[in-house]
Amino acid sequence: xxxxxxxxxxxxxxxxxQAEAYARMQQAxxxxxxxxxxxxxxxxxxQTVLDVACGPGFLTMVxxxxxxxxxxxxxxxxxxxxARAESERRGLHNVCFDSGDAELLPYAxxxxxxTVCRAAFHHLRDPARxxxxxxxxxxxxxxLLILDMVASPDVQKADYHNRIERxxxxxxxxxxxxxxxxxxxxxxxxxxxxRFASEIRYANLAQWLDHGSPPEQATREIYxxxxxxxxxxxxxxxxxKEAGELCFSHSILADLxxxxxxxx
Numbered sequence: 001x002x003x004x005x006x007x008x009x010x011x012x013x014x015x016x017x018q019a020e021a022y023a024r025m026q027q028a029x030x031x032x033x034x035x036x037x038x039x040x041x042x043x044x045x046x047q048t049v050l051d052v053a054c055g056p057g058f059l060t061m062v063x064x065x066x067x068x069x070x071x072x073x074x075x076x077x078x079x080x081x082x083a084r085a086e087s088e089r090r091g092l093h094n095v096c097f098d099s100g101d102a103e104l105l106p107y108a109x110x111x112x113x114x115t116v117c118r119a120a121f122h123h124l125r126d127p128a129r130x131x132x133x134x135x136x137x138x139x140x141x142x143x144l145l146i147l148d149m150v151a152s153p154d155v156q157k158a159d160y161h162n163r164i165e166r167x168x169x170x171x172x173x174x175x176x177x178x179x180x181x182x183x184x185x186x187x188x189x190x191x192x193x194x195r196f197a198s199e200i201r202y203a204n205l206a207q208w209l210d211h212g213s214p215p216e217q218a219t220r221e222i223y224x225x226x227x228x229x230x231x232x233x234x235x236x237x238x239x240x241k242e243a244g245e246l247c248f249s250h251s252i253l254a255d256l257x258x259x260x261x262x263x264x
Contacts (some may be wrong), residue, residue, distance in 0.1 A: 001069055001261045008075055008101060008125075009025045013147070019110040020155065025066065028043045031058065031059075031062055031080075034058065034059045034062040035062055037059065037062075037116075037118070037145065037147065037254065038062055038063055038066050040115070040116060040145070040194070040196065040254060040256060041143065041145045041256055042143075042256075043063060043066050043067050043114060044066075044067070045066065045067060045068060046067075046068055046113075047067045047068055047113040047114050048067070048068055048070075048071075048111070048112050048113050048114075049063045049064075049067050049070040049071070049112060049113065049114045049116060049232070050068070050070075050071050050073060050105075050107065050111075050114070050119040050134075050137060050138075051063065051070065051071065051072045051073065051113045051116045051117075051118075052102050052105070052115055052116065052120065052134060052250060053073070053074055053075070053102060053118070053119075053120030053123070053132070054071050054072035054073060054079070054083065054097070055074060055079050055083075055254070056079050056082045057072045057079070057080075057083025057084075057086060057087060057095075057097060058070035058086075059116070059118055060083065060087075060095060060097070061083075061086065061087055061090060061092060061095060063097040063116070064087070064092050064094050064191050067114075068094065068102065069092075069094045069095070069096075070094060070095045070096075071095070071096055071097070071098060071107075071112075072095065072096070072097040072098070073097070073098050073099075073100065073102070073105070073202055074097070074099065075099065075100065075102070075212035077099055078170075080097045080098075080099055083097050084097050102117075102120075102124070102130045102133065103126060103129050103133060104133070105134070105136070105137050107137040108137070109136055109137065110136075110137070110138065110140065110142075111139075111140045111141065112136075112137055112138050112139065113134075113138070113139055113143075114138070114143050114144075114145065115137060115142070115145070116132045116144075116145045116146075116193060117130070117144070117145070117146050117147075117148075118145075118146075118147045118148070119145065119147065119148055119149070120148065120201045121148040121176060121181075122148055122149060122165070122172055122173060122174060122175040122176070123171055123172060123173055123175055123257070124173060127176065127184060128184055128188065129187075131144075131146075131184055131188050131190075131219045131230065132188055135188055135189075135190060135259055136261070138259050139259065140259055140260065140261045140262040141258065141259065141260075141261050142258070142259045143193070143256055143257065143258050143259065144169075144190065144255075144256070144257045144258075144259070145243045145254070145256055146181070146228050146251065146254070146255045146257065147253065147254040147255070147256070148175070148176070148181075148253065149175050149200075149250045149251065150175060150176060150177055150178050150181070150251050150252070150253050151174075151175040151176060151177050151236065152177065152235070152236030153177045153178065153179055154236065156234075157233070157234060157235050157236040158175070158177060158236070159189050160225070160229075160235040161175060161236055161237060162174050162175055163203055163225065164222055164225050164226070164235060164237075167218040167220045167221055167222050167225075168208070168211075168214050168222060169207060169211070169212040169214075169217070172219040175227050178253060179245045181255065185255070185257050186263060188215065189260060190214050190257040190258065190259065190260075191257060191258045191260065192255055192256075192257050193258050194255075195253060195255060195256070196253075196254050197251065197252065197253055197254075198252045198254070199238075199249045199250060199251055199252055200249060200252060201247070202247050202248055202249065202250075203242075203245065203247055204245040204246065204247050205222070205223065205226060205245070205246045205247060205248065207224070208248075223246070226239050226246055226248065227246065230246075236251070237249060237250070240241045
């Protein structure tokens with residue numbers, strides 16, 4: 001295995017191990033929230049959609065209920081197995097699921113009206129390259145919908161945050177800040193059309209740890225880092241105690257960006 005492939009292999013290893021636990025998490029299967037994303041993307045019944053890093057496919061299937069055809073794409077075969085089984089159970093005939101590397105999307109130029117990527121940019125070793133691939137496979141005047149957690153604009157807080165994330169999930173690379181997302185879009189020649197901010201509030205730290213199932217030593221370190229952030233905000237995660245439970249929030253951005261018209 002080459003050094004360059006290590007991040008992707010970590011993603012596959014982590015999510016193969018935790019596929020079922022991740023698929024049970026509220027934010028992975030919240031169809032009410034996903035329908036809001038479909039509305040935010042201005043999706044129409046005539047559109048063809050690609051969902052990059054689709055995971056267990058719940059968002060993919062919500063788009064399939066509103067659009068002409070939808071393709072889910074992920075690096076983890078265990079996720080795709082779950083997604084195919086669920087789409088078959090629902091009787092969906094306009095959705096398919098493919099496996100591969102998001103840095104090398106196996107689709108033709110300008111194939112999709114809308115390309116989606118949710119909760120995955122923090123796993124990418126080269127976000128700019130994946131964004132370029134998403135742009136390539138999207139039609140001129142089409143759109144990209146990108147949603148992910150964001151880190152604090154304070155570099156020290158962002159580093160502290162990412163340290164916690166990697167302790168829980170070794171496939172985490174780095175959560176980007178809002179400013180970094182804006183810079184990515186600008187460098188790729190994309191135009192930010194609209195954005196909304198939200199948050200995921202975790203009722204307790206154990207609830208969040210379940211998706212990564214870190215070893216005991218890492219779990220202890222995470223608790224210590226979070227406890228240290230109760231009085232002084234070291235990580236920008238709104239760490240607090242509620243009803244005696246240690247809890248926090250992820251800040252989330254959803255961006256709809258447009259692909260410029262082709263120049264003759």
